[in-house]
Amino acid sequence: MASVWSSSVKRSSDGAISVGGVDVRELAAEHGTPLYVVDEADMRARAAAFRDHFSAAFGRKGAEVDVYYASKAFLCSQVARWMREEDLCVDVASLGELEIALRGGVAPQHIGLHGNNKSDAELRRALEVGVGRIIVDSFTEIEVLDALAAELSVSAPVMVRVTTGVHAGGHEYIATSHEDQKFGLSLATGAAYEALVACHDAANLNLLGIHTHIGSQILSLAAFQESAERMLGLRGAFTADTGAELPEVDLGGGYAIAYTETGEALETRDAAYGIADAVEAAVTKVGGTWPRFSIEPGRAIAGPAGMTLYTVGVVKQVQLEDGGGRQYVAVDGGMSDNMRTITYQAEYTATLASRLSDAESALSRVVGKHCESGDVVVRDVQLPHDTARGDLLAVPATGAYGRSMANNYNAALRPAVVAVRDGQSKVLIRRDTLDDLLRWDVAAE
CATH class of the missing domain: 2.40.37.10 (Lyase, Ornithine Decarboxylase; Chain A, domain 1)
Incomplete structure (x- = not known):
């Protein structure tokens, strides 16, 4: 086959x-029939491959990396348990996905919450259970989350979603880093930097770092390198201006899989070592220390x-x-x-x-x-x-x-x-x- x-x-x-x-x-x-059939051993092996290859590739540089399973690809409580048992974190994008991940035994601190229009109920629940990070997507969300955190007497761990202008991947509907779309805050216009300052100044937010996602079905490692350079440049500028160093950078997911016999896939090991080398080049160019990195594969784990x-x-x-x-x-x-x-x-x-x-x-x-x-x-x-x-x-x-x-x-x-x-x-x-x-x-x- x-x-x-x-x-x-x-x-x-x-x-x-x-x-x-x-x-x-x-x-x-x-x-x-119809019937969806999931090869459990195969899915676990793909999750473990991301964990092991990226840990080894970044470990050569003395850096650490976390793998978040992008659960929008496919989630049920047993799959959440598989990811937990393979030492992956889980990324969710709704109240329902959050509850399923929790039901699967994923520790709240190993869950990240995404979404361009999170409801008060979603943000409140995330704060109540203590998710590890909330990726903020707008100035409105920053204000709402700061107020909710004050009301609950907690500090909300946040990352700012950045639109880098680097676009890679397939159909326009799954492109996520060009300017004319709903996700993130623009690096080019300065909105991303302003959001970092707003989070840094907010009394009830704990600014962890920056996040980006450049597309889906990506085959080009050059796109990841360009994205890393821009993200680390933003991180360096923020540190130079405020004296505050952002501890985490998330480079998203989007690793391509093959859907037909003639289709191409981005091999996990190649991606891990290629992206680690690209990040090293970006750090050398931009300067500063290595942050803790994270990635978010979903399709590449569940799809095949x-x-x-x-x-x-x-x-x-x-x-x-x-x-x-x-x-x-x-x-x-x-x-x-x-x-x-x-x-x-x-x-x-x-x-x-x-x-x-x-x-x-x-x-x-x-x-x-x-x-x-x-x-x-x-x-x-x-x-x-x-x-x-x-x-x-x-x-x-x-x-x-x-x-x-x-x-x-x-x-x-x-x-x-x-x-x-x-x-x-x-x-x-x-x-x-x-x-x-x-x-x-x-x-x-």
């Missing part, structure tokens, strides 16, 4: 795929560890204008369980997962069952010409954002999430039921 699959994926002599030692046919029979299983329903042969043809393979899910194709024009691949086929391959499009022509799971993939109703298809690299962005469009029921390991499966998140769906509906009188 290509690198788009998790490490335990195998194909047996009869053509069926197994993951974590479990045949996908067994998973489908026991748990139904997951796949989605579907059952084929209808197969249609469609004639194209150029005289060619396309095979439309409709499955029992779609944009309700994977929004990324329609939202970001994301590319995926798929394979027949339940049997062998000697049939010729056909240019195919895997589509969902929703009332949208844009309801596409995989835009272009070669599948056997005899793909038929009842076959299982597996789509790899869906561990990040599949379940997190899942929805109930057309009153669809969100799939279950199961973890597999050592020949066993266990449910992480149960499948929606009709009772769940109707519970939110206020019956007509």
